[in-house]
Amino acid sequence: MFRNIINLTHSLAYRQPIFNLLIRPFSITSINFTVKKQGGIKYDQTYKITKYIKKIDENKYTIGQEHPKGVKVPKSIPEFPSYKYETRFFKRQNFGLYGGLQRKRSKSSSKFLTKNLRAHLPNIQKASLWSEILNKKIKTRVSTRVLRTLTKEGGLDQYLLKDKSARIKTMGLYGWKLRYKLLKKLEQDERGYFQFENKLKPIQHITKDGRKFISSKEELLPLLYNEIQNDSYYPIKQSQMERQYSWLSYDEIVNKLDDCNVDLTRFTV
Amino acid sequence: MSFIGRERISSNHSVTPQKNNRVNNNTIIKNELLDEQKAEIREAFQMFDMNGDGCLDYHELKVAFRSLGFDLSKKEVLDIIKEYDMDDSRLITYDNFYKTVGEMIIRRDPIEEIRRAFKLFDVDGTGSISLRNLRKVSKDLGENLTDEELQAMIDEFDFDEDGESTKNRFMRDISKYTESHKKEIIKMKQITSMPTFQNFFPDKLPRSKQKTQFEAGIIEGDFAYISQGKHKGKIAQVLNYSTEYDTVALSNITSQKLLPKTFWPEGQTSHVMEFPDFIPRKDIKVAGKEKVDEKINYIVADEIVLKDKYYDERYKKWIPRRFIKHHENIEIPWPNPSNVLEDNELSTPEEIVMEKTFEFQSIGKSPIPSDCLNELRNPYSKYKIKKLDGLQVSKLNGVEMPMTKEQKIWKLKQEEKPKKELVPLSDDIKEFIGEKMANHLNKIESPELKLHLEHLSKLRNRDFENTMKKINGNNL
Numbered sequence: 001m002f003r004n005i006i007n008l009t010h011s012l013a014y015r016q017p018i019f020n021l022l023i024r025p026f027s028i029t030s031i032n033f034t035v036k037k038q039g040g041i042k043y044d045q046t047y048k049i050t051k052y053i054k055k056i057d058e059n060k061y062t063i064g065q066e067h068p069k070g071v072k073v074p075k076s077i078p079e080f081p082s083y084k085y086e087t088r089f090f091k092r093q094n095f096g097l098y099g100g101l102q103r104k105r106s107k108s109s110s111k112f113l114t115k116n117l118r119a120h121l122p123n124i125q126k127a128s129l130w131s132e133i134l135n136k137k138i139k140t141r142v143s144t145r146v147l148r149t150l151t152k153e154g155g156l157d158q159y160l161l162k163d164k165s166a167r168i169k170t171m172g173l174y175g176w177k178l179r180y181k182l183l184k185k186l187e188q189d190e191r192g193y194f195q196f197e198n199k200l201k202p203i204q205h206i207t208k209d210g211r212k213f214i215s216s217k218e219e220l221l222p223l224l225y226n227e228i229q230n231d232s233y234y235p236i237k238q239s240q241m242e243r244q245y246s247w248l249s250y251d252e253i254v255n256k257l258d259d260c261n262v263d264l265t266r267f268t269v
Numbered sequence: 270m271s272f273i274g275r276e277r278i279s280s281n282h283s284v285t286p287q288k289n290n291r292v293n294n295n296t297i298i299k300n301e302l303l304d305e306q307k308a309e310i311r312e313a314f315q316m317f318d319m320n321g322d323g324c325l326d327y328h329e330l331k332v333a334f335r336s337l338g339f340d341l342s343k344k345e346v347l348d349i350i351k352e353y354d355m356d357d358s359r360l361i362t363y364d365n366f367y368k369t370v371g372e373m374i375i376r377r378d379p380i381e382e383i384r385r386a387f388k389l390f391d392v393d394g395t396g397s398i399s400l401r402n403l404r405k406v407s408k409d410l411g412e413n414l415t416d417e418e419l420q421a422m423i424d425e426f427d428f429d430e431d432g433e434s435t436k437n438r439f440m441r442d443i444s445k446y447t448e449s450h451k452k453e454i455i456k457m458k459q460i461t462s463m464p465t466f467q468n469f470f471p472d473k474l475p476r477s478k479q480k481t482q483f484e485a486g487i488i489e490g491d492f493a494y495i496s497q498g499k500h501k502g503k504i505a506q507v508l509n510y511s512t513e514y515d516t517v518a519l520s521n522i523t524s525q526k527l528l529p530k531t532f533w534p535e536g537q538t539s540h541v542m543e544f545p546d547f548i549p550r551k552d553i554k555v556a557g558k559e560k561v562d563e564k565i566n567y568i569v570a571d572e573i574v575l576k577d578k579y580y581d582e583r584y585k586k587w588i589p590r591r592f593i594k595h596h597e598n599i600e601i602p603w604p605n606p607s608n609v610l611e612d613n614e615l616s617t618p619e620e621i622v623m624e625k626t627f628e629f630q631s632i633g634k635s636p637i638p639s640d641c642l643n644e645l646r647n648p649y650s651k652y653k654i655k656k657l658d659g660l661q662v663s664k665l666n667g668v669e670m671p672m673t674k675e676q677k678i679w680k681l682k683q684e685e686k687p688k689k690e691l692v693p694l695s696d697d698i699k700e701f702i703g704e705k706m707a708n709h710l711n712k713i714e715s716p717e718l719k720l721h722l723e724h725l726s727k728l729r730n731r732d733f734e735n736t737m738k739k740i741n742g743n744n745l
Contacts, residue, residue, distance in 0.1 A: 067655035
């Protein structure tokens with residue numbers, strides 16, 4: 001009988017998948033969700049469902065599409081990828097590694113059973129954590145729980161680069177940004193460096209035909225603008241240029257410059 | 270519009286009586302003055318002698334001088350009065366007036382005279398006479414003519430039809446007043462208007478009720494039979510149809526009006542003018558002229574009807590045909606237009622004027638170049654379909670999180686896996702499944718279960734349908 005009820009509640013819970021319910025009135029922290037599988041019940045890993053998640057626009061827009069109603073175009077291209085689990089409650093967790101820990105409430109009771117609301121704040125410490133990939137220490141506020149996880153995982157990099165969905169949900173906005181930086185650095189490392197006057201300089205891009213570019217996209221764009229301006233019968237405004245070409249990928253810019261027969265050897269190694 | 274000329278007059282001559290010459294010239298006046306001029310002086314004196322006592326006071330004298338074309342200052346006028354004033358009555362008699370004016374007329378220069386007459390009206394020195402100028406002069410003369418009357422005067426001589434500021438937004442527009450207020454104003458104005466012009470001008474029709482001459486069915490050059498009023502039974506040629514008043518002016522039905530010299534049209538020689546009466550359209554009937562055996566017959570149409578349009582070469586217009594009502598086989602043709610301008614060496618040939626130099630807008634072809642369209646359109650129109658450009662898309666989509674090593678490996682593995690393909694079942698397999706199913710169904714004995722299974726087979730299975738669609742789609 002009892003078992004049936006559990007199954008019932010469980011199935012109800014699955015009717016409304018928790019991932020889709022982005023805005024929830026209360027947090028669910030300690031319930032274990034059961035997944036019925038062949039050969040018995042397997043308990044899913046415990047994870048935090050954060051309260052009041054900021055909804056993000058996951059639509060992929062295409063060029064030439066009609067301007068969607070009610071969508072505001074940001075002023076600039078965002079620096080970091082959008083994070084699905086950014087909370088709008090206890091916002092300090094967006095500025096440190098809190099591991100999904102949030103403020104809790106309870107009632108304190110006196111000797112005479114007078115009840116007062118009190119808060120339980122997570123145990124937060126300031127710490128500088130060494131990142132092997134970035135080769136520098138990162139000074140943040142970390143919860144002691146995360147410090148424990150860090151030692152288990154074997155470092156900040158391993159903690160942030162784990163692919164499990166629970167980790168991505170609990171690492172918070174700050175962790176998500178750090179993860180982006182780490183992955184970018186890894187990409188850079190893959191591309192390699194070159195020696196320039198007793199200094200290591202990063203190779204910005206490697207094209208398919210093997211050319212290694214040392215200058216950034218922003219340094220190549222003026223060349224392209226110049227070519228297009230020369231090719232046009234009418235003067236083209238800078239803003240118009242930027243609207244048309246500034247967002248192009250490195251490869252596309254190089255291809256366009258190649259089509260114009262621009263000598264790019266001084267930008268390559 | 271212009272009375273005499275358009276060039277601006279700068280000379281400022283004023284003829285003042287000179288004491289020394291006057292006595293000597295007394296005899297010359299009688300000889301040199303034309304009969305016309307004598308009559309003129311007499312008329313002017315009679316006209317401005319309001320109280321009829323045979324004398325003019327200062328104000329009357331000044332206006333009388335003005336009407337004769339002499340613009341004298343206050344001091345000069347007072348001097349003249351003083352000279353002939355024997356009994357301190359401050360009045361001037363007709364004899365003395367005749368003497369002074371006669372002297373001045375002899376002394377004046379004909380061209381100068383024309384200039385002065387013009388200048389009299391062109392108070393603001395614009396080089397042309399506007400309604401405003403005319404109003405000021407009429408006010409000076411003490412003849413409070415209505416604006417409509419003044420405008421009629423200007424229109425009479427407005428040959429180049431520039432209308433000279435006929436409408437001013439600061440001007441009093443009587444047509445906007447209420448009916449009772451309007452009547453009161455017109456009444457007040459008529460008290461001070463010239464006696465011969467009192468109740469002369471009919472009421473103006475509102476714009477919405479005005480008809481063109483073709484709509485009204487009567488036009489310049491037509492013959493009209495007067496069916497009502499004083500002149501009943503007369504037949505006359507129409508001089509003009511006034512759309513504003515809905516009246517006609519007829520050739521031989523006129524009344525004599527007194528006009529100050531300043532308002533005289535070209536060729537006028539006396540203060541008395543034959544002014545055509547305003548005869549309402551309802552009082553006249555259109556008449557057709559017919560010549561039978563050198564005998565002229567008139568056919569008077571009680572009512573007329575206007576039917577189907579045709580292009581008239583004489584008027585260069587599409588106009589309706591005019592028939593007698595209830596006798597619609599009888600057409601009254603439109604008369605020949607009176608003032609047809611003849612071509613001369615400077616006029617542009619007709620085919621050049623009528624040449625089509627532009628294209629009409631059509632659905633197929635727009636007259637506006639397509640490149641120009643965007644500039645003409647409203648960039649903020651709510652009907653404009655806005656489309657996302659590359660920069661906007663990259664801003665909206667943002668950057669993507671790079672994949673980790675594990676993710677890359679997983680993705681490669683996924684790509685390596687063969688893709689699931691939906692293939693239709695082969696005949697062998699179909700047979701095998703059918704056999705198994707048949708065996709199983711034959712074993713069933715319970716009729717309820719059979720019924721249930723039959724019912725189940727009839728139910729619609731969306732998933733099955735979709736898969737079948739995919740399979741067939743792949744085959745196709």
